[in-house]
Amino acid sequence: MSGLIQTFEHGSLRELRLSRPPVNALDIGLCRALIAAMDAAVADDVDGVLLSGEGPLFSAGIDVPHLLAHGDDRAALTDGWLGFLGAVRALGHSRVPVAVALTGHVPAGGCVLALCCDYRVMTRSSEPSRPNTIGLNEVRVGLAVPEGIQRLLRRVVGPHTAERMLVTGAMVGEQEALRIGLVDELVDPGLAAAHALDWLQSLQSLPRQPFRQTRMLARADLEQALATEHLDLQRMIDAWYTPDTQAALHALVAKLGRKPA
Amino acid sequence: MSGLIQTFEHGSLRELRLSRPPVNALDIGLCRALIAAMDAAVADDVDGVLLSGEGPLFSAGIDVPHLLAHGDDRAALTDGWLGFLGAVRALGHSRVPVAVALTGHVPAGGCVLALCCDYRVMTRSSEPSRPNTIGLNEVRVGLAVPEGIQRLLRRVVGPHTAERMLVTGAMVGEQEALRIGLVDELVDPGLAAAHALDWLQSLQSLPRQPFRQTRMLARADLEQALATEHLDLQRMIDAWYTPDTQAALHALVAKLGRKPA
Amino acid sequence: MSGLIQTFEHGSLRELRLSRPPVNALDIGLCRALIAAMDAAVADDVDGVLLSGEGPLFSAGIDVPHLLAHGDDRAALTDGWLGFLGAVRALGHSRVPVAVALTGHVPAGGCVLALCCDYRVMTRSSEPSRPNTIGLNEVRVGLAVPEGIQRLLRRVVGPHTAERMLVTGAMVGEQEALRIGLVDELVDPGLAAAHALDWLQSLQSLPRQPFRQTRMLARADLEQALATEHLDLQRMIDAWYTPDTQAALHALVAKLGRKPA
Numbered sequence: 001m002s003g004l005i006q007t008f009e010h011g012s013l014r015e016l017r018l019s020r021p022p023v024n025a026l027d028i029g030l031c032r033a034l035i036a037a038m039d040a041a042v043a044d045d046v047d048g049v050l051l052s053g054e055g056p057l058f059s060a061g062i063d064v065p066h067l068l069a070h071g072d073d074r075a076a077l078t079d080g081w082l083g084f085l086g087a088v089r090a091l092g093h094s095r096v097p098v099a100v101a102l103t104g105h106v107p108a109g110g111c112v113l114a115l116c117c118d119y120r121v122m123t124r125s126s127e128p129s130r131p132n133t134i135g136l137n138e139v140r141v142g143l144a145v146p147e148g149i150q151r152l153l154r155r156v157v158g159p160h161t162a163e164r165m166l167v168t169g170a171m172v173g174e175q176e177a178l179r180i181g182l183v184d185e186l187v188d189p190g191l192a193a194a195h196a197l198d199w200l201q202s203l204q205s206l207p208r209q210p211f212r213q214t215r216m217l218a219r220a221d222l223e224q225a226l227a228t229e230h231l232d233l234q235r236m237i238d239a240w241y242t243p244d245t246q247a248a249l250h251a252l253v254a255k256l257g258r259k260p261a
Numbered sequence: 262m263s264g265l266i267q268t269f270e271h272g273s274l275r276e277l278r279l280s281r282p283p284v285n286a287l288d289i290g291l292c293r294a295l296i297a298a299m300d301a302a303v304a305d306d307v308d309g310v311l312l313s314g315e316g317p318l319f320s321a322g323i324d325v326p327h328l329l330a331h332g333d334d335r336a337a338l339t340d341g342w343l344g345f346l347g348a349v350r351a352l353g354h355s356r357v358p359v360a361v362a363l364t365g366h367v368p369a370g371g372c373v374l375a376l377c378c379d380y381r382v383m384t385r386s387s388e389p390s391r392p393n394t395i396g397l398n399e400v401r402v403g404l405a406v407p408e409g410i411q412r413l414l415r416r417v418v419g420p421h422t423a424e425r426m427l428v429t430g431a432m433v434g435e436q437e438a439l440r441i442g443l444v445d446e447l448v449d450p451g452l453a454a455a456h457a458l459d460w461l462q463s464l465q466s467l468p469r470q471p472f473r474q475t476r477m478l479a480r481a482d483l484e485q486a487l488a489t490e491h492l493d494l495q496r497m498i499d500a501w502y503t504p505d506t507q508a509a510l511h512a513l514v515a516k517l518g519r520k521p522a
Numbered sequence: 523m524s525g526l527i528q529t530f531e532h533g534s535l536r537e538l539r540l541s542r543p544p545v546n547a548l549d550i551g552l553c554r555a556l557i558a559a560m561d562a563a564v565a566d567d568v569d570g571v572l573l574s575g576e577g578p579l580f581s582a583g584i585d586v587p588h589l590l591a592h593g594d595d596r597a598a599l600t601d602g603w604l605g606f607l608g609a610v611r612a613l614g615h616s617r618v619p620v621a622v623a624l625t626g627h628v629p630a631g632g633c634v635l636a637l638c639c640d641y642r643v644m645t646r647s648s649e650p651s652r653p654n655t656i657g658l659n660e661v662r663v664g665l666a667v668p669e670g671i672q673r674l675l676r677r678v679v680g681p682h683t684a685e686r687m688l689v690t691g692a693m694v695g696e697q698e699a700l701r702i703g704l705v706d707e708l709v710d711p712g713l714a715a716a717h718a719l720d721w722l723q724s725l726q727s728l729p730r731q732p733f734r735q736t737r738m739l740a741r742a743d744l745e746q747a748l749a750t751e752h753l754d755l756q757r758m759i760d761a762w763y764t765p766d767t768q769a770a771l772h773a774l775v776a777k778l779g780r781k782p783a
Contacts, residue, residue, distance in 0.1 A: 097689070118689070119686075138475070139471045142468040143471055144474035144478075145475045146478070147481075150478055155681045156682045158419060159417075160416060160417045160418070160442050162479065163479040164380075166476075166479045167358070167464070167472065167475055167479055168463060168467075169467065181683065203689070206690075207661065207662075207664040207769070207770040208766050209761075209764055209766040210661045210664050210767060214660070214666045214688050215688075217669050217672055218684065218688050218689055219685065242470055245468065399732070400732045400733050400736050401728065401729075403729040405731070405735035405739075407739070408739050411736075411739055411740060419703075420678075420740075421703050422703065423740065424640075424741065427737075428619070428640070428733065505730050506731070509732070
């Protein structure tokens with residue numbers, strides 16, 4: 001399972017690189033590997049974590065074909081979602097700061113992971129006519145966005161912009177993402193990891209306890225967003241089996257050129 | 262009463278046009294007609310509503326001369342305010358999305374209606390030296406802005422900008438309105454309705470239930486703002502009869518060139 | 523003690539000028555003088571207060587060498603903090619509007635005072651290569667930022683920008699401060715007080731009671747931020763004596779070229 005996350009040490013900072021080609025889809029294996037890697041990083045008392053990806057998508061989000069293949073097996077579907085929520089919380093509750101290097105597009109669940117990090121650096125697309133994009137496009141693939149995930153976006157871009165993006169399932173381009181604060185930096189291709197590390201290093205000289213207390217308070221709303229009351233798993237499972245959602249998910253899988261088992 | 266609202270069908274979208282010349286002042290008749298039209302639109306299961314106006318003002322807000330003419334008749338004054346709050350809630354609680362085409366200035370109660378919609382398109386003024394304006398200028402005419410209405414503005418422009426605008430009763434120009442997010446689009450004269458319809462149409466292809474659930478959660482703070490606890494009618498009525506407010510309202514009516522009965 | 527605050531009358535507006543050279547450090551004397559001056563201004567029913575400073579710093583914030591000199595005397599340290607919190611609340615709870623003219627840098631406690639005012643005008647630096655700066659840089663000097671102070675910043679710049687600034691202890695330059703709304707106006711050297719007075723004067727024509735009620739509601743979140751539950755003095759005192767904080771504070775004092783008694 002460890003092959004799904006590559007680990008690199010940068011002094012007392014640690015890079016965790018998602019490595020599940022071709023699009024880092026978040027199946028239960030990748031989610032569990034990320035949880036384990038975050039646990040280990042905190043246990044090893046690193047000063048900070050750099051989360052990175054590879055290829056044209058930072059992460060495509062949850063692995064819809066994988067989940068859809070479970071069919072009526074609610075237990076397996078529940079396990080899949082628990083894995084995803086566990087990965088989200090591992091980042092959101094992290095005692096050490098996490099910066100993320102966003103190389104390529106960041107849709108849906110990939111954006112959820114990014115929103116749980118402390119600092120987001122995105123690379124410009126090498127093709128200006130096809131900018132990188134980021135957003136919570138869940139409604140387009142048939143998934144309602146639960147309150148907890150909406151809060152993650154609201155706290156970053158404000159309730160007004162969040163409402164606009166959520167109800168239309170919008171993916172915004174890299175420049176717009178910078179303007180509205182959805183990414184903190186926009187850098188040339190190849191530089192995202194270095195800039196994210198720079199930011200983490202700038203924190204290392206700060207007095208430790210005051211930094212940690214200030215950070216904990218500044219992110220208390222994020223922890224609150226991830227509380228069970230705002231992420232009702234049972235409701236998400238029930239919604240999964242509604243006709244609108246099933247139709248949209250199957251259409252997505254057909255478009256991806258795969259079929260559920 | 263139906264003449265106060267003109268209705269036009271655009272496929273499965275419906276346009277409701279305020280038609281009370283010269284300034285669409287919100288008296289009890291127009292408010293009740295708007296409530297009835299919204300109820301009918303939802304009952305007819307339209308996909309969305311376009312709210313529009315005519316002339317130099319989208320709406321001048323509540324009909325102050327009309328309300329002031331009630332004098333000491335608190336029951337009639339209460340009816341007038343109930344009508345306005347009913348219209349506000351008909352938009353804010355709408356189960357279907359509402360886009361609004363803002364042709365001309367949007368002061369006070371007109372701005373309150375606009376803030377309850379999902380999407381705001383404003384037309385540029387045809388005279389660049391006299392831009393269209395929008396804002397909650399209540400304090401300038403002697404009315405305190407209740408918590409519920411302040412929340413409508415805060416959720417769109419943020420608490421800081423809202424505080425600045427509210428305490429000074431500021432009307433902001435069209436460009437500033439776009440910059441702070443108080444309007445979502447700024448378009449050339451004659452195009453507001455078309456752009457608002459475009460936005461509504463972009464929602465029609467989304468899976469229905471996920472869209473509705475996501476939208477409901479994204480607007481839960483708006484519904485909360487309109488709860489009775491934040492819009493205390495008794496307090497609004499009491500405030501109406503205070504000396505500062507009466508003096509300012511009579512000065513407004515004198516300026517409008519009318520006199521209360 | 524009155525020499526620490528200079529008072530100037532501008533019609534029915536009153537200017538309170540911090541006058542404790544060289545950097546208006548907020549020791550208990552200056553804090554108490556500010557509290558007394560604010561109480562007097564409200565008692566005299568002025569229409570508004572202009573808070574101003576002198577020299578290269580509006581205020582350097584709390585007087586760390588002074589507080590550190592108290593050593594293990596918790597009672598004296600507590601008195602010092604109570605004075606500062608009293609000054610903060612005198613501004614934040616003021617029944618009359620307060621505008622502030624920010625001439626020079628505005629770090630830490632100076633920024634806290636500024637955030638409690640209604641309107642912030644900053645002067646551009648006369649040296650473009652060395653812009654004026656403003657921010658809550660507490661973590662850099664070893665102090666955790668309590669929830670109440672974090673809220674003051676969040677309500678002005680939003681939770682996302684606030685988190686970024688707080689965890690890094692960032693001081694932002696004058697242009698960035700204007701862009702994110704941390705200051706409301708940026709003016710040429712020598713004009714800050716005049717612009718702040720202009721803003722206060724623009725409020726004088728508004729109907730009094732509607733203005734005051736609207737303002738009170740618009741600032742209710744600020745009053746809530748300053749409630750005891752969000753500014754736990756005992757916790758601040760305990761944190762003062764932790765090793766990380768003591769080391770950082772002594773390093774600061776050494777850098778300032780003074781030593782604690």
